[in-house]
Amino acid sequence: MSGTATPGAVHHQPYRPVFVGEGRTALEALFPHYPTRQACLLPALWLVQEARGWIAPEAIGEVATVLGLTPAYVRGVVTFYTMYHTHPVGRHFIQVCTTTPCSICGAEEVVRALLQHTGCGELGATSPDGRFTVIEVECLGACGFATPLLIDDDFIEGVTPERVAGILQGYK
Amino acid sequence: MGYPHPSHPLERPLLSRHFGDAGARSFDGWVKRGGYQGLKKALGMTRAQVIEEVTNSGLRGRGGAGFPTGLKWSFMPREVTRPHYLVCNADESEPGTFKDREIIRWTPHQLLEGCVVAAHAIGAERIYIYIRGEFTTEYRILKTAVAEAYHGGVLGANVFGSGQRIDVVVHRGAGAYICGEETAMMNSLEGRRGNPRIKPPFPAQAGLWACPTTVNNVETLAAAAHIVREGAAWHKALCRGNPRSTGTKLFSVCGHVQRPGNYEVVMGTPMKDLIFEMCGGMPMGRRLKAVIPGGSSVPIMNAAEVEDCLLDYEGIVARGSMLGSGGMIVMDDSTDLVYQVMRLARFYAHESCAQCTQCREGTAWTVRILERILAGKGRREDLDLLLDLADNMTGKTICVLSDSCAAPVVSAIRKFPEEFEAYLSRSRAPVTVAV
Amino acid sequence: MTQDLVSVTIDGVTLQVPKGTSIIEAAKQAGVLVPHYCYHPALPSPAVCRMCLVEVEKAPKLMPACVTTVVEGQVVHTDSAEARRARTAVLEFLLINHPLDCPICDQAGECELQDYVFQEGRGGSRYGDYAKRYNPVEEFGPDVLYVPNRCILCTRCVRFMEDVAGSPVLNVSERGDRAYIGIDPGQLLDHPWAGNVVDLCPVGSLISRDFLHKARAWELDKTASVCSGCSQGCNTMIDTRDNTVVRLRPRPNLEVNRHFMCDHGRMHYRWMNRGDRIEAPLVREGERHHATDWDHALQRLGALLGSARRVVLLASGAASVESLGLLRRATRKATVTAAVQIPMAEDPDQPLAGVPNLALRRERAPNGAGARLLGYTAGWDEALNAAAAAEVVVLLDVALTEAEARQVGATAHLILMGTHEGQVLGSAELVLPVTNTAEEGGCFVNRDARVQRYQQARQAPGMARPAWWVAAGAGGGDAATAAEAFDLVARDVAALAGLRHADLGLTGRIAGAAAPAGAGA
Structure with a gap:
């Protein structure tokens, strides 16, 4: 099924705060853009995910503290948005669209090829080598260029099962 | 990055004129191509004059609802006693729709120009551009363009020397279709779950942080700058069908056509021209089965309805569907409509925000029934059940997500009963959901 | 004064209510209870359960009675065929994932879902053989248990903690039919007023450990009383079973305690049942x-x-x-x-x-x-x-x-x-x-x-x-x-x-x- 990733093979590291030094500077740069601290929540969560790859429970606490919110509130928001990872994911996070426009153009075949070539086996799982996590997502907004993949921040269009192996080569 | 097709003679490229022209992306490139003239003209007009011009042009919202843009702007208070906000809806997530992305990708300054024109018209000093999280490339392009615009004097404390302050903040979404609904978008911007709000109050009364707010789609804003530059009469004249639908419209065509992509045509252009001429029709040997013309949330049309349909707000309604966002999903006779309707329902079930009972439970239940039919375990009464659920999910909730789930289900059952019948009578092999 | 009143007709009863009154409150004054779940007079209304949809003449569709305010001359039908049909549908939707475990549920007998389903729900299920959503019971706090399978996501508890207690330790997590009421793993629902979420919960999803399995609701006798826990004087209801006090609950008094009482007061009843009594002069x-x-x-x-x-x-x-x-x-x-x-x-x-x-x-x-x-x-x-x-x-x-x-x-x-x-x-x-x-x-x-x-x-x-x-x-x-x-x-x-x-x-x-x-x- 579509949705967020399930727990993977990546091991827990001791938590290091994100909003110190440069992280703090990046956070404070957000403040003038919004009349409330609360409104900085989505951008702050992006900063966490960019820095750590996922949003750990400790990070939820840290974000809550710096923005004057409660951890429960932040968790409610984090779990609403599917792009925030609440579990560690592979080094490369692959999102593949299977909504109707892509489905009628063969997206399911692309998914099968991805699962096979990454070694993930199933959607949401991380490959044994920790390299990839593949999830199915709803519409990526590139319906005319089916099937699109979002690998980390790279948007790749017109993917066919035959192209999958070659594309994955670029992600070590 | 998908590369745009060369313009087709039946198109009228206005917003899409510079698609594919990498030189149009920069500030200097945009200015060289005549950009920011509309803004300069707008700054010389009063707020009321700009609104009047846009009202007279007949421009209607391009995001899906088709609400008259000038009228929407006129709802904003005349006196600015609290901050006014403009929110640009760049959360393009309606399946089948990929036009705003292309506007941002090739002509980010076209969007910024429209944004600043609108901000001037509604008295907003701050613009939030809410871009969906998946548009990573477009986000970078937009951030660069905003920096250039500040440097070029379009944004900041003194827009083009007018003494007016206008700022732009680009805000990234994080994966939620429903944030494309304007009140959900405001909640998301405020750092909340993207739950749609109850209306009233309407955004123009109490929107972002309870201040007067206008939310406009990317394509709408881009068109506004052209209208101010060329005048309302010019825009009004862009019309081949009903006079209440004016201007050009970008149609995103995907699915089973030879040349999928974005096509810009004058309102009232025949749908057949778009599908068969501009897009090259079906793949070899295939026949048209169905079209979802306005993004996935609208009723499905069959081939007969496509036959004489005009592409404007009224024309598509007259043929049993809606113009919506102009995202057109074309399906040929190889398509398993039951399976695709299940896919759509699954999309809505996944995206339901969980607030309203009918939507939270009804979308998921709809998926289960469709899966049961596909698995060859359907019962005759399942179709009546689906229709009854659809009725219970329509017009009952805060936003229209559950209505959107119901629309394709109902229209598919009504217009393509034989597709369902094939599964119910076990004459078609069962399908299990692939992934 | 009269200019602040509007005249409205609800189910044939015409009455005057202050401007700004919601249809649901005006209906109460007309003697009509509009079924509802998410609405509560002491909480902000999110209008999400959609149970209180009523027919308003001249309105294009059914309106939520909890957030629609009355206007002069309005004619409301809470029991029209269309309104009833909408309620029956909401009940059916709520029941597809709600277990039919009333025989072992503490809320049975005082459950608003049970009551309304009995009143106007469907006789049988059309949901069929699908498994219902399942999540294990969680301990939210010292006295409050969360039974997620019974939850109908009305969010009263979340709003109480956020808007009334000012301690947002609960949330709605996830979305769609996967949504549930969440608590931060590092926190407990141990606010001195947290027990109110049990009263607010319209179903048996938030339950009191103290009251667990003590009595069925229909075995209880209810007596209006005043809390003896402190000098605030919260109005209470004493629930007794067979002459034994088994539970205290708040009784609304807008001047004193609105709809609430604190956990200290709520638990301050065991002395009432003491056995070592002086029985004769x-x-x-x-x-x-x-x-x-x-x-x-x-x-x-x-x-x-x-x-x-x-x-x-x-x-x-x-x-x-x-x-x-x-x-x-x-x-x-x-x-x-x-x-x-x-x-x-x-x-x-x-x-x-x-x-x-x-x-x-x-x-x-x-x-x-x-x-x-x-x-x-x-x-x-x-x-x-x-x-x-x-x-x-x-x-x-x-x-x-x-x-x-x-x-x-x-x-x-x-x-x-x-x-x-x-x-x-x-x-x-x-x-x-x-x-x-x-x-x-x-x-x-x-x-x-x-x-x-x-x-x-x-x-x-x-x-x-x-x-x-x-x-x-x-x-x-x-x-x-x-x-x-x-x-x-x-x-x-x-x-x-x-x-x-x-x-x-x-x-x-x-x-x-x-x-x-x-x-x-």
């Missing part, structure tokens, strides 16, 4: 107490009180206005030193942030203010010292320490009007069994001088009688009911002047501000 003969009848006991008491010139009264802060007052009347010929015992908490007041002037107070007795109005104003030690020179000392439902007992018992005649054996002193000449709060009717005066009635919730043990009845029989006056006792007391006390028991109603009146009789409500 006792008189001391030599070193031993012997049981006697009330005629004899009252005669002895009357004789002692009637002849004494110096009397000391030591009373509990939980004694009623009636008891305290008639005791004063019974001793009115003597010089009286009267004191009231009030436990004081070390913690500061624990307010409920979203409700003005509502807190668990430091003063942990319900009638300190009433006692002070009635002249129980001496310091405790001062009163104990006065006992040395007194002829009679009366203890009303207090337990003295050994040192205190020695001090008061040295010279005077000692009379105990007590509830339980732990209070009995060997030196007491008379031991008179009196009822506790749950066993009698009476009034308390809260910290804001509000005089509030409570009613008898359980039978008194043995021969125990209300203390006011005992005092009346010993010369306090002619009163056969708590109402008569109150009216007698009110006549004597300036602050209660003009207040009559019959006017107090179930939400009370402010002492000293009573309207003259006949002035209308």
Whole structure:
């Protein structure tokens, strides 16, 4: 099924705060853009995910503290948005669209090829080598260029099962 | 990055004129191509004059609802006693729709120009551009363009020397279709779950942080700058069908056509021209089965309805569907409509925000029934059940997500009963959901 | 005034309500209950359950009654075919994932889902053989359990913690039909007012561990009462099963506690069921107490009180206005030193942030203010010292320490009007069994001088009688009911002047501000 990733093979590291030094500077740069601290929540969560790859429970606490919110509130928001990872994911996070426009153009075949070539086996799982996590997502907004993949921040269009192996080569 | 097709003679490229022209992306490139003239003209007009011009042009919202843009702007208070906000809806997530992305990708300054024109018209000093999280490339392009615009004097404390302050903040979404609904978008911007709000109050009364707010789609804003530059009469004249639908419209065509992509045509252009001429029709040997013309949330049309349909707000309604966002999903006779309707329902079930009972439970239940039919375990009464659920999910909730789930289900059952019948009578092999 | 009222017709009843009233509240005034789940009068309305959709003439579609305000001339049909159909649909949607475990659910019998499904739900399920959503039970806090399978996502609990308690420890997590009520793993639902989420939950999703499996709702008798946990005077409902108090719940009083009560008050009931009760009047003969009848006991008491010139009264802060007052009347010929015992908490007041002037107070007795109005104003030690020179000392439902007992018992005649054996002193000449709060009717005066009635919730043990009845029989006056006792007391006390028991109603009146009789409500 579509949705967020399930727990993977990546091991827990001791938590290091994100909003110190440069992280703090990046956070404070957000403040003038919004009349409330609360409104900085989505951008702050992006900063966490960019820095750590996922949003750990400790990070939820840290974000809550710096923005004057409660951890429960932040968790409610984090779990609403599917792009925030609440579990560690592979080094490369692959999102593949299977909504109707892509489905009628063969997206399911692309998914099968991805699962096979990454070694993930199933959607949401991380490959044994920790390299990839593949999830199915709803519409990526590139319906005319089916099937699109979002690998980390790279948007790749017109993917066919035959192209999958070659594309994955670029992600070590 | 998908590369745009060369313009087709039946198109009228206005917003899409510079698609594919990498030189149009920069500030200097945009200015060289005549950009920011509309803004300069707008700054010389009063707020009321700009609104009047846009009202007279007949421009209607391009995001899906088709609400008259000038009228929407006129709802904003005349006196600015609290901050006014403009929110640009760049959360393009309606399946089948990929036009705003292309506007941002090739002509980010076209969007910024429209944004600043609108901000001037509604008295907003701050613009939030809410871009969906998946548009990573477009986000970078937009951030660069905003920096250039500040440097070029379009944004900041003194827009083009007018003494007016206008700022732009680009805000990234994080994966939620429903944030494309304007009140959900405001909640998301405020750092909340993207739950749609109850209306009233309407955004123009109490929107972002309870201040007067206008939310406009990317394509709408881009068109506004052209209208101010060329005048309302010019825009009004862009019309081949009903006079209440004016201007050009970008149609995103995907699915089973030879040349999928974005096509810009004058309102009232025949749908057949778009599908068969501009897009090259079906793949070899295939026949048209169905079209979802306005993004996935609208009723499905069959081939007969496509036959004489005009592409404007009224024309598509007259043929049993809606113009919506102009995202057109074309399906040929190889398509398993039951399976695709299940896919759509699954999309809505996944995206339901969980607030309203009918939507939270009804979308998921709809998926289960469709899966049961596909698995060859359907019962005759399942179709009546689906229709009854659809009725219970329509017009009952805060936003229209559950209505959107119901629309394709109902229209598919009504217009393509034989597709369902094939599964119910076990004459078609069962399908299990692939992934 | 009239321009602030609008006229609206609901199910054929035309009435005038203040502008800005929601249809759901206007309907209540028309005698119509619009079924609802997410709406609660003390919380902001999100209009998400969609249960309260009603037909409004000229509106293009059904409108949510909780957030739609009335307008002049509006005609509303809450029971039209279309409105009923919409409600039946919502009930069906709610039931597809709600387990039919009513036989083992604590909420059964007082469950709004059960009630409305019974009222207008479908007879059978069209959902078929799919598995229902399943999530394990979670412990949210010391007393609150979350049973997610029963949750209908009305979000009352989330809104209570966020908007009323000001402590947002609950959230809605995930979305679509995967959504559930979440709590931060590092936090507990242990706010001093958290127990209200159990009352607010319309189904059996949030349940009290304390009440778990104690009773079925239909076995309960309900009695209007006032919390005795502190001087706030929250209005409560005492639930008894077979003469045993099993639960306290808040009873709405917009002037005092809105719809809420704190956890301290909620759990403050076990003493009402104590088994070690004094069940018969006792008189001391030599070193031993012997049981006697009330005629004899009252005669002895009357004789002692009637002849004494110096009397000391030591009373509990939980004694009623009636008891305290008639005791004063019974001793009115003597010089009286009267004191009231009030436990004081070390913690500061624990307010409920979203409700003005509502807190668990430091003063942990319900009638300190009433006692002070009635002249129980001496310091405790001062009163104990006065006992040395007194002829009679009366203890009303207090337990003295050994040192205190020695001090008061040295010279005077000692009379105990007590509830339980732990209070009995060997030196007491008379031991008179009196009822506790749950066993009698009476009034308390809260910290804001509000005089509030409570009613008898359980039978008194043995021969125990209300203390006011005992005092009346010993010369306090002619009163056969708590109402008569109150009216007698009110006549004597300036602050209660003009207040009559019959006017107090179930939400009370402010002492000293009573309207003259006949002035209308």
